[in-house]
Amino acid sequence: MPKRGVPPRGHAHERWSVPSAKVAGTRYRLAVAPASTSESDPWRLVWAKAPKPEQGGQRCWSPLHTHLTDTGAVVRLIWDEWLGQPAGSVVAADCGGDQDVAREVAALAGALHDIGKATRAFAGQVPEMKAEMVHRGGFTWSLAACDEDSRKLPHALAGQVIVERFLAARGVPAANARAFGVIVGGHHGVPPTGGELHVASAATRYLGHGEWDDARFALVDHVITRLGLEDAVESLRTVRLSDASQMLLSALVVMADWIASNAEYFPLVPAWRDSDDDPNVRARRGWDALALPRPWRATAESLTADPSDLLRTRFGVDFDANDVQLLAVESARAMPEPGLLLIEAVMGVGKTEASLLAAEVLAARFGFSGVFYGLPTRATADAMFLRVLRWWENLPGEDEGDRGVALRHGTASLNEAYRGLPRRRPTTTARSAENLDDDAPLASDHYVDIGRDVDAPVWAGRHGAPGGVVAHHWTSGRKQASFADSVIATIDHELLAALSSRHVVLRHLGLARQVVVLDEIHAADTWMFVYLARALEWLARYGVPVIAMSATLAPDQRRQLVEAYEKGRRARVSALAEESAVPRDAAGLVQPRFRRAASPMPEIPELDDYPRLTTLAGGVVTTRNAPPGAARGVDVEWLSGDHAALVKAVEPVLTAGGCVLVVRNTVRRAVETYRELRRVWGESVSLTHSRFVAFDRLRNDDWLRETFGPGDDGDRAGRIVVATQVAEQSLDVDFDLLVTDLAPIDLVLQRIGRLQRHAGRSRPAAASRPRCLVAGLEPSPSADVVPTPERGSTAVYGAHHLLRTAALLAEYDGRPLDLPTDVPVLVRRCYGAEPLGPATWQNAMTEAERDFRKAQSDAEHNATVYRLRAPGEASSLLGLLANETGEAETSTGIAKQVRQADGGFEVVLLVNDQDGLRLLPQFEDDRPLHRDVPPNRETERLLARSMVRVPGWVVGNESWTDQVLNDLSENYFREWQKSPVLGGQLILLLSPELTGRMGPFIVTYDAEVGLGVEK
16 A cells, blocks of 8 residues: 555556446446547546636636546545544544555545536536537437436436446445445435435436446546555455444545635646646645645643643643642543543633643644534633634644634624634635536536535635634635634534534534533533534544533533443444444344343442542543632522612612622513613613624623623723623623522522622622522512412423522522532532422422423424434445435524524614615614625625524414514515525614514614514
8 A cells, every 4th residue: 555645656457457247237348548539538528617718718627537536636635634643543443444545445435426427417417518528429318318317316326326336346345335435425415315326226317328337437447547546446345434434534525525626726627628737746736725724733741741831831821720720631631542521610710721721631642633612602602712712822733834713603703803813815716606506407608617515715814924823714614614623613513513414524524633622511401412412422433532511510411421422432442343243224224123232331420529520431430529629608698579679689789889790581571670770770780681783792792801801890880780691601700799580500500600700809898798699589488388480580491490499599598608519519409309399389399390301301302303313323324314404504594403493583683764774873884785786795794793683482473473574575685695694684674763563563673772572
């Protein structure tokens, strides 16, 4: 086998001179060395990109054989210079542990991926090319051929049929051929089903036969010989790729196809001529032009250096690592293989720094090239971006040059820090044709770059100095962002790896190269955990280390995380044995009666020690505990009554110069509270919730961090912030007094994490001790009567955990809640089966639990509809996405499948006055918005900042839904649909007074209050 990085030498052509073979009724004649003319080599006329005018009027094209050899050569370069050892080892494990064999099998998949274009269905799309192939190559078409044939036999599906037949002719077992062929069949994001493959195998009209068979086989012979892939073909006699390898190789081929399809990097040649370049030379030239950042390679320093030194150099601080951070580094250094690390510690202890220190150690030990950092919301992802970015900039590495990063969520384009990053080599050749479906019929005058479904880069960008952190233009594309070395994102982008969606393989390839860090993991509800658990199975199957963090993790959540990761690890360990020993059905699924009884899962000690770090590696669970640190007592009191009671409770703190946070569970209740407090305290009262346009939400978040974050006291004195749940997670803010609606105990504790968080800050005497006032329960807990949680809170959380939390907090009458000691005890008891509360509450609590269990069961069942199957469940990806959702992005409705839908939707909010459309007044931008002109990039960005979420209850019944959608559909601007940001987006127009109508609802907007909807 040739050395990596050195193009393999071709073998003697005599090796291919074997008698004709008949396979599944189709004749193949193995070809000899190619001649130089199209008449003797008709396969040279088969096209990948049809001729079209280039600059200067010359017509250029890309022959299929050139595109195939380009792609195969690019696969080798990706493998050698970008993929990394961990992902490569997954494939190598199926190849006897030989990375070189795995590399060549990958190159073979790339070299054959578009062979399905050598069919009547595809090649007949362009009349000019069809006529040329008939005249010069002797190709024939059925008299019934039509422009729709390409849709009846997509070229990826045809390619799998052709490849499997070719491999069968070479003596490759059917199961091995199927496992390899499905990579070709799925290279446009969706593997075919067994039924589709069966129908395609008999579709002679669309495949072509006779001269088509000869041309295809000669073309395959040429490509394999040209790239020296004969040994790769032979290796498939014994190599059966696992489903995990098929996932990663499918993504690798997609990536290589996109790169090799870019005419900027792989120039077209004059029509009807071949490229004279060696494919390895063309690939190297194109790859260097793309200039992806070289993968980060961690130094060995993190394996031995003092953790405090690492903390100082990575984060620019002047203090030592604390006990949690020391244990995180120790745990990562002690892992015998990639595994799961759970960090449970009180809010504000420095879990972010602990996770990144551990991530560096794991990357250094096991060869990973970056991190995926997942957070619960867009706001928390934005807040975390600069912290991770600073670490990424300070991180030493053996790599040189740029270091790539991406921010991923629905409004990432609005993040100024991300927008300000240098963007390497922004392309200027993006065309709308890049997103055309390969198999869509083409207009006769529309000969375009067929074969590309990669997105145009989002940014026009600017160049930056070499050697810095950059958002590379190619990994700024919507589908390619998974390929950045480090990604900061909402957790949705990890959960989407478990959703049956088009191009899900790309997410798997990106995550397979990274250490995955998931923050605030307790925030995942029942629905999200269905996807989280499956995603963890796949990550463990690839051997990806995962770090999950929480201050308030419930025991059942801890168990689910450990069991999910262990299932994936066991799938990895037993993959080869299962392939040979377990019977499967015709679709490749393990037959139920032969599924082995699972051995018991590792036991997790049920201890209330805290902080605690739990590792799962090699099937063994290890728990380490840090000293709890200085105890902090928090006085918990009940606040009953109306807003007057609230005013009276907060007055002593405010008049003494303190600041107060009031957290409500619903927007409606938050707005009501804001308005009542505003009457008393005026402009000292601020409001933040989820129903502001993105422009105002970002401004609110920035103001919160600047005013109440670490540092001097700023403008904190006498201020009240009324917020919803947007203030409870991953925000480093500090208030003197907390008032919160009753919520499940873990969320109450999270909110308490914003109470007197920063040590050393001066406090008014009225807030000398941390104090949390709990509202939203009438009457206050007692043994005499069953209390009733506030109606909106019950709608959000259900009565079950609200009542259990009330019972737990009632136990603190007269004594403080001790942090951090009480945290694990309270969470365990709230989410456990222990009876809580007085006897008089029990009937109500039993009914509430019954309702909760029913809702939980329904959520688990419904969430599985589009969940990806588990690793090892099938021998091939055939039918993997039979019920796929389409393309999934967090900016689309499809991606909401990983979160339980509440019926809400986003609209672009604009002002419609006598001069036309305008942005909201707070933008201070009077540019006209033309309905009949596609918006430019800057206008798109401003329109994206004008998006706001409408509550789901406005479509609560069918009559309302019809009226709402009818009104919104009137604001359909055809030219705006061409925008990747605005296409399909609903638009709501307001009067100059910022009022409007949406079905039976009156809509208002105020920069201080947000969106108002009243019936």
